[in-house]
Amino acid sequence: MNGKAPHIVQYQGSKRKLAPQILQYMPEKFNRLIEPFSGMAAISIATAMEHRADSYVINDLNKALVEILKEAIENPSQLAADYRRIWDEQFLYGDNHAEHFYVVRDRFNNGQETPANLLYLIARCVKGAVRYGGNGKFNQSPDKRRHGTNPDTLEQNIYVISNLLKGKTSYFALDYHDVFEMAHPGDLVYMDPPYQGVTNVRDNRYFSGVPFDEFAEAIKVLNNKQVDYLISYDGVCGGKEYGEDLPESLGCKKVMLNAGLSSQALLLGKKSTTFEALYISESLIPLSHTIPKQLSFMEEMA
Numbered sequence: 001m002n003g004k005a006p007h008i009v010q011y012q013g014s015k016r017k018l019a020p021q022i023l024q025y026m027p028e029k030f031n032r033l034i035e036p037f038s039g040m041a042a043i044s045i046a047t048a049m050e051h052r053a054d055s056y057v058i059n060d061l062n063k064a065l066v067e068i069l070k071e072a073i074e075n076p077s078q079l080a081a082d083y084r085r086i087w088d089e090q091f092l093y094g095d096n097h098a099e100h101f102y103v104v105r106d107r108f109n110n111g112q113e114t115p116a117n118l119l120y121l122i123a124r125c126v127k128g129a130v131r132y133g134g135n136g137k138f139n140q141s142p143d144k145r146r147h148g149t150n151p152d153t154l155e156q157n158i159y160v161i162s163n164l165l166k167g168k169t170s171y172f173a174l175d176y177h178d179v180f181e182m183a184h185p186g187d188l189v190y191m192d193p194p195y196q197g198v199t200n201v202r203d204n205r206y207f208s209g210v211p212f213d214e215f216a217e218a219i220k221v222l223n224n225k226q227v228d229y230l231i232s233y234d235g236v237c238g239g240k241e242y243g244e245d246l247p248e249s250l251g252c253k254k255v256m257l258n259a260g261l262s263s264q265a266l267l268l269g270k271k272s273t274t275f276e277a278l279y280i281s282e283s284l285i286p287l288s289h290t291i292p293k294q295l296s297f298m299e300e301m302a
């Protein structure tokens with residue numbers, strides 16, 4: 001893949017930048033890519049750009065998020081028009097354009113959970129970070145310096161994404177356990193559960209954090225069914241490790257991907273490289289032996 005695949009909107013935790021490295025560990029061709037924790041589906045989009053899978057399953061517990069992807073892929077002209085109308089409204093507020101964010105947030109929290117409303121909130125909020133309070137209401141604040149993704153850019157990107165995935169994708173808003181039930185040999189399951197330690201917020205509707213033991217136990221289902229999988233799970237930044245290793249008994253191999261300079265550390269005047277772990281299921285391990293080191297920026301860990 002040359003360069004980054006298009007995205008709908010910036011989304012915190014997106015694997016768009018890492019996609020070229022992650023895709024190196026996938027078979028050349030396979031039946032179906034299943035993303036149980038799809039977020040904005042960066043890996044499905046990048047895989048479709050390379051025509052590696054015949055079909056795609058996009059799932060996220062956050063139903064409104066999945067609705068954005070569904071509308072972008074199945075009905076891009078409608079989503080582009082709805083987003084443009086909302087985006088244009090902010091200029092009625094002059095210098096107070098950030099106030100418009102709160103108006104849309106209230107609409108969203110009071111029954112209008114439309115794909116375009118949520119898309120605008122993600123496009124305009126701090127770091128593209130979707131946050132819900134204990135009452136289940138979207139509570140993230142606007143980034144006051146920006147107007148949010150330009151509707152022309154958005155429109156161009158969603159048409160590309162729609163062309164790649166329309167007619168090949170099914171959409172679900174289920175807990176990941178239920179999605180594992182759908183997997184068969186010949187599928188590839190790519191998992192990017194909420195980051196351990198960071199997203200483990202109680203009473204938080206969508207970012208409840210996935211308990212480590214429960215997740216490790218659930219992976220056994222895929223092993224028993226002989227389904228191939230890749231898991232992005234924890235991170236290392238500036239020598240500090242986040243997250244626990246998955247149990248060796250699962251038979252996976254862990255490789256570290258170079259995610260570049262940490263923007264958080266840069267803000268504090270430090271230069272630290274972030275590494276993100278990728279776990280490779282047993283039958284995919286032979287693939288990892290053929291990946292040239294200079295291409296993968298990979299540091300192998302046992």
Ligand SMILES: C[S@@+](CC[C@H](N)C(=O)[O-])C[C@H]1O[C@@H](n2cnc3c(N)ncnc32)[C@H](O)[C@@H]1O
Binds near residue numbers: 039042
């Ligand atoms: C780190 S993000 C995934 C980002 C994604 N890889 C991308 O490129 O945009 C994790 C996602 O898992 C979802 N999630 C949290 N708990 C879940 C669960 N129990 N089942 C399914 N999805 C869940 C969250 O809503 C969130 O969008």
